[in-house]
Amino acid sequence: MTSPDRLLRRLEWHVVRRLHGRLQGSYRTVFRGSGIDFADLRSYAVEDDVRHIDWNVTARMDEPYVRQYLQDRELTAWLVLDLSASMEYGSRQAPVGHQSGRRPSLADPDGRAGQGKESVRTELAVSLARLFSHGGNRVGAILYDNAHRTVLPPGTGRTHVLRLARLLETPVDARSRDRRPTDLAAMVHLAAATIRRRGLVFVISDFIGEGDWASALTRLAQRHEVVAIRVVDPAELEIPDLGLVLIEDAETGEQVFADTSDPLFRQRFRDQVAAREAALAASMSHAAVDAHRIGTDADLTQALIGMVRRSRGRRR
Numbered sequence: 001m002t003s004p005d006r007l008l009r010r011l012e013w014h015v016v017r018r019l020h021g022r023l024q025g026s027y028r029t030v031f032r033g034s035g036i037d038f039a040d041l042r043s044y045a046v047e048d049d050v051r052h053i054d055w056n057v058t059a060r061m062d063e064p065y066v067r068q069y070l071q072d073r074e075l076t077a078w079l080v081l082d083l084s085a086s087m088e089y090g091s092r093q094a095p096v097g098h099q100s101g102r103r104p105s106l107a108d109p110d111g112r113a114g115q116g117k118e119s120v121r122t123e124l125a126v127s128l129a130r131l132f133s134h135g136g137n138r139v140g141a142i143l144y145d146n147a148h149r150t151v152l153p154p155g156t157g158r159t160h161v162l163r164l165a166r167l168l169e170t171p172v173d174a175r176s177r178d179r180r181p182t183d184l185a186a187m188v189h190l191a192a193a194t195i196r197r198r199g200l201v202f203v204i205s206d207f208i209g210e211g212d213w214a215s216a217l218t219r220l221a222q223r224h225e226v227v228a229i230r231v232v233d234p235a236e237l238e239i240p241d242l243g244l245v246l247i248e249d250a251e252t253g254e255q256v257f258a259d260t261s262d263p264l265f266r267q268r269f270r271d272q273v274a275a276r277e278a279a280l281a282a283s284m285s286h287a288a289v290d291a292h293r294i295g296t297d298a299d300l301t302q303a304l305i306g307m308v309r310r311s312r313g314r315r316r
Contacts, residue, residue, distance in 0.1 A: 004165035015127045015301050040068045075137045075200055076154050079125050080191045082205030083145040084182035087117045089233055115296040117231045121204050122168045123300055129161045144187040151194055185211030192220050204229045214283035226289040233296045239269045
């Protein structure tokens with residue numbers, strides 16, 4: 001396992017240095033503080049947030065107007081991080097499905113080969129924390145699974161980011177895990193109860209779990225600017241043909257044998273994936289959050305640049 005300091009130095013060199021100025025948490029960035037001080041009114045555009053419509057002016061002018069606010073030049077960003085067992089999965093460490101197994105290694109010098117979801121989550125969190133704190137903005141974190149909840153109060157600077165890296169690199173004792181599906185709604189509710197002041201919230205998860213998390217996410221987005229980043233492994237979207245294998249649900253421990261070479265099984269799997277993807281997309285759309293998907297085989301720098309470009313396109 002890579003030490004937190006070595007991990008941070010590698011990410012600073014391979015990711016943060018290349019992205020500096022693109023994702024900083026300041027008034028110039030696509031991810032920005034909304035502010036609370038009223039500045040002006042202007043005509044509504046299709047891409048505008050309907051929550052900013054001034055209904056009194058709209059009624060008088062007989063056309064929609066939105067309120068504009070002075071943007072905060074200093075921003076508090078929060079990272080809501082899913083530490084559940086399903087995040088430990090990586091297709092290089094187990095053949096198929098949401099299987100439990102060894103925690104993936106971060107020892108690869110370039111940081112891209114053999115990534116598991118847990119590793120990608122850690123690299124995303126540390127990179128975003130360093131990008132925002134480098135600009136003088138404060139970053140806090142909420143680390144969650146059913147049995148373990150840790151809140152890192154907002155702070156800034158490299159030392160603060162190292163604290164986050166150490167927390168994420170501390171193994172969770174498998175024997176103390178709650179062997180139920182992750183209560184994602186409780187995770188989002190915890191974020192809403194913890195984050196009092198309006199800010200920018202990144203929810204980094206595979207969104208595998210139970211609970212009405214979509215409604216909770218909708219309420220969180222009514223107060224904060226929310227960015228949902230879903231981490232997926234390619235084997236979760238297209239099952240490899242490995243013959244007869246034992247599949248284990250990492251969250252509940254339930255096991256079942258499956259013939260991955262069976263065409264009927266593969267088609268059922270594809271149908272289930274398509275239904276899940278559609279349901280997730282609908283939930284994210286209903287919550288009105290910026291939703292992104294990052295694969296464990298993706299280049300982290302390019303994935304973050306793509307997030308910025310897509311977010312800019314939606315906000316124009």
